[in-house]
Amino acid sequence: MLDRIGSAAIRGFDEFLYSLGFFVQVLKESALLFRRGQVGFRVLVMQILFTGIEALGIAAAMALAIGAAINLIGSSLLAEFGQGKLMYTILIVVIARELGPLLTAFIVIARSGTAIATELGGMAVGHEIEAYVAVGVNPISYLAAPRFLGVVVSMLVLDIYFNVFGLMGSFAVVQLLRPIGFEEYFRSLFAALAPGDLLLGFAKSLVFGVIISVVSLYRGFAVEGSVTEVPVAGIRAVGSSFMLCILAEVVMTAILYLG
Amino acid sequence: MTGVPELELRGLGSVRGGHEALRGVSLSLDPGETLFVMGGAGSGKSILIKTAAGIALPTEGDVLYKGKPLSRLSRREMTAFRKASGFVFQDAALWSNQSIFDNLALPVRLHEPAWDAAEVERAVRRAAELVGCAQELRARPAELSSGERKLVGLARALVLDPELLFMDDPTSALDEASAARVPGIVDSLKSRGRSILIASAVSEFSSRCADSIAVLLDGRLAAIGSYAEAAAWTDPLVRGVTGRLKPRAAEAWTGGLAGAWVNAVADGTAMAEEKSEDKGKDGR
Numbered sequence: 001m002l003d004r005i006g007s008a009a010i011r012g013f014d015e016f017l018y019s020l021g022f023f024v025q026v027l028k029e030s031a032l033l034f035r036r037g038q039v040g041f042r043v044l045v046m047q048i049l050f051t052g053i054e055a056l057g058i059a060a061a062m063a064l065a066i067g068a069a070i071n072l073i074g075s076s077l078l079a080e081f082g083q084g085k086l087m088y089t090i091l092i093v094v095i096a097r098e099l100g101p102l103l104t105a106f107i108v109i110a111r112s113g114t115a116i117a118t119e120l121g122g123m124a125v126g127h128e129i130e131a132y133v134a135v136g137v138n139p140i141s142y143l144a145a146p147r148f149l150g151v152v153v154s155m156l157v158l159d160i161y162f163n164v165f166g167l168m169g170s171f172a173v174v175q176l177l178r179p180i181g182f183e184e185y186f187r188s189l190f191a192a193l194a195p196g197d198l199l200l201g202f203a204k205s206l207v208f209g210v211i212i213s214v215v216s217l218y219r220g221f222a223v224e225g226s227v228t229e230v231p232v233a234g235i236r237a238v239g240s241s242f243m244l245c246i247l248a249e250v251v252m253t254a255i256l257y258l259g
Numbered sequence: 260m261t262g263v264p265e266l267e268l269r270g271l272g273s274v275r276g277g278h279e280a281l282r283g284v285s286l287s288l289d290p291g292e293t294l295f296v297m298g299g300a301g302s303g304k305s306i307l308i309k310t311a312a313g314i315a316l317p318t319e320g321d322v323l324y325k326g327k328p329l330s331r332l333s334r335r336e337m338t339a340f341r342k343a344s345g346f347v348f349q350d351a352a353l354w355s356n357q358s359i360f361d362n363l364a365l366p367v368r369l370h371e372p373a374w375d376a377a378e379v380e381r382a383v384r385r386a387a388e389l390v391g392c393a394q395e396l397r398a399r400p401a402e403l404s405s406g407e408r409k410l411v412g413l414a415r416a417l418v419l420d421p422e423l424l425f426m427d428d429p430t431s432a433l434d435e436a437s438a439a440r441v442p443g444i445v446d447s448l449k450s451r452g453r454s455i456l457i458a459s460a461v462s463e464f465s466s467r468c469a470d471s472i473a474v475l476l477d478g479r480l481a482a483i484g485s486y487a488e489a490a491a492w493t494d495p496l497v498r499g500v501t502g503r504l505k506p507r508a509a510e511a512w513t514g515g516l517a518g519a520w521v522n523a524v525a526d527g528t529a530m531a532e533e534k535s536e537d538k539g540k541d542g543r
Contacts, residue, residue: 122355123355126350126352126355127348127350127352128352128353128354128355130309130314130315130348130352131346131348131352131353131354131415132354133313133314134312134314134341134344134345134346134348134416135341135346135365135366135369135415136337136338136341136342136366136369136370137365137369224276
């Protein structure tokens with residue numbers, strides 16, 4: 001029993017060290033990608049298109065729904081306690097600082113995390129990654145770095161869109177159900193908006209983007225030789241990304257409120 | 260000749276998934292030599308050839324290219340090694356999201372960045388014609404049969420006319436006519452002084468092309484020597500692998516014909532001959 005726990009701990013520690021080394025390599029090659037201006041740019045553009053642009057619809061719909069729900073609930077519930085103005089603060093905290101980055105991360109995990117892990121896993125099974133090595137292409141530089149940058153940039157882009165749709169777009173939705181004055185809404189919204197809230201939201205998006213991309217890439221590259229490993233890589237990428245993003249969210253929120 | 264082997268494996272060991280796939284394998288490949296690594300399924304041929312090519316990392320030992328360990332090559336030296344070597348994968352390993360043309364063009368674009376599009380296309384067409392897949396350049400790998408994909412994989416390895424070639428079971432998955440062409444291509448490369456390391460269990464292929472034979476048994480190097488020496492090996496396990504090698508005089512393969520065709524492609528006359536042949540067929 002103790003043997004098994006011990007060897008599992010050693011394996012876990014080895015994997016942690018290996019993934020750390022992998023992360024450093026990805027960071028290094030990402031920096032070099034800009035300096036070299038190589039063919040990886042096409043992969044980068046495709047990744048931003050897939051992760052950042054094609055996910056706009058679902059991110060916008062989610063942001064509108066949540067923004068509208070907070071508007072509706074907040075404006076009626078808080079008014080009962082004479083705290084109607086707090087609705088805007090809650091809207092900003094929930095959309096821009098807490099829920100926005102996390103929900104955007106969930107969208108990216110579901111769409112791009114699985115896609116990256118299974119695509120790379122499929123390539124590993126078909127020995128396509130080895131074929132890149134054989135001709136002299138560094139797989140980290142050509143396959144990992146553009147996807148890493150693409151996901152990180154897309155997370156930021158999606159978070160900005162989430163904020164725009166959640167904070168401003170939801171105003172239009174609420175107008176259909178319970179009209180609020182345009183001027184009053186936006187004046188109160190901008191009065192409650194602090195740059196720190198937006199910056200913290202963007203910082204979270206950055207961290208989540210790094211987590212999702214590195215975990216998905218790592219899981220994809222870890223596939224060795226069997227087709228059955230490919231869906232497992234996708235499932236593990238989703239599970240690990242969810243867990244690590246939530247953990248990061250808790251840590252960053254704790255630092256903010258307790259620090 | 261400098262006396263330094265083109266490639267040298269020193270005490271190579273490899274552990275894959277907890278299993279010892281290679282144990283203390285040492286061998287060398289001289290410039291212009293064709294060395295066949297033979298062995299049964301699971302004997303470690305593929306992992307040996309991938310490790311020799313620097314695609315898989317050994318868990319112990321070293322691979323030396325022209326006397327220098329691959330693990331100590333600078334980025335520039337490694338790029339030069341990649342440019343000077345080609346690898347034929349057992350299952351073709353084409354990039355599925357790229358056309359056949361792009362599969363062949365990527366090594367050229369990577370290692371000859373100064374070449375314009377016409378030069379790249381010329382190199383791609385030459386390699387495709389060499390193996391007989393020039394009609395498929397616009398297709399995607401998924402549209403080809405496994406044999407056709409294998410030929411494209413061979414063309415990709417040859418597109419930069421490498422001085423060192425690694426071939427992992429190059430005749431598997433090929434139809435008879437295509438498989439018969441491979442020894443001719445190897446012959447042609449040999450005549451131009453290329454060094455070739457081939458993993459293959461096909462005795463007829465080895466009988467035709469091998470200068471030297473190495474036998475792997477369960478990850479260990481059980482025997483190594485020239486083709487002539489292989490006939491004298493008496494170990495029953497080794498004989499089990501090499502027993503079907505034929506005397507050199509026997510020409511069971513039609514590779515000689517393919518070799519002539521390959522050389523004709525190399526000097527640019529094959530296309531003209533092929534066209535005139537087609538005209539002849541039309542005439543009939």
